[in-house]
Amino acid sequence: MSADNRKEASMADQADRHDIYQRAVQNPEADIEFFQKIFREVRGRDPLTLREDFCGTAYLASEWVRSDPRRSATGVDTCGETLAWARGHNIEPAGEDVSRRIELIQASVLDNVGPVVDLVCAMNFSLCLLGTREELQRYLQLIRRSLATDGIFFSELYGGTEAIIAVEEERECDGFTYHWEQERYNPITHEGVCHIHFSFPDGSRIDRAFSYSWRLWAIPEIRECLLESGFSDVRVFWEIVDEEGIGTGEHRETVEEENQETWLVYIVAPV
């Protein structure tokens, strides 16, 4: 290669999209603290077995197992490449004691795989990847059957006045900028197309690092499907925002709220 052809790799070229995704949008320690608090309050014991559906890099599953030597986890995702990344970056480097307590299964969440567990979670709006009510209902029925008799399902949903328009927002992270783009939203079907992009201080970008086509479910639709699937209760925990409307990571249980530009909730359904 001549000197003219040799170009220094840009920051985007050097970045690992899974690594920066995890750093930009996930906070498994906070999720686990929340799961643990609610499970103890409702069931009076510690949850030990977890299934992380739509697990992607299994970041949450690996933190779950690291958080207590008695804990084990199963991760389910359709994407073999992402699961391979999970093994190579989140699981094997954590050592034998962690890796022997995590099983990753390449399958659809509709395939009914994995053992009976204390807790199933579907984080970061993954329920929206199920595009029809029939699929959502089938999924929730399968979860109901794969939970222990005192098990609990945890999921996360977003919405708000800005969730249903084409919009792009950005947030500074350590060493890069995270961009969330809602390219389009169809009010007739509630289907949307969204993308995650990353940009870097040297001007380079990873456009469409991740793209999603999904159905933006409303909280009452999820609630009705959970109750119809045999869950005994559905509780909504709203993320508290500061004066500037930025999420604080703290949640309070609620049944009535004023709409916001964007809101995030945990939806909790005990068996």
Ligand SMILES: C[S@@+](CC[C@H](N)C(=O)[O-])C[C@H]1O[C@@H](n2cnc3c(N)ncnc32)[C@H](O)[C@@H]1O
């Ligand atoms: C929104 S990401 C969630 C990643 C991560 N769990 C998180 O909380 O950020 C969605 C993941 O779901 C996976 N996925 C999509 N449809 C699926 C299905 N039917 N069954 C299992 N995984 C699925 C994708 O491969 C992708 O890794």
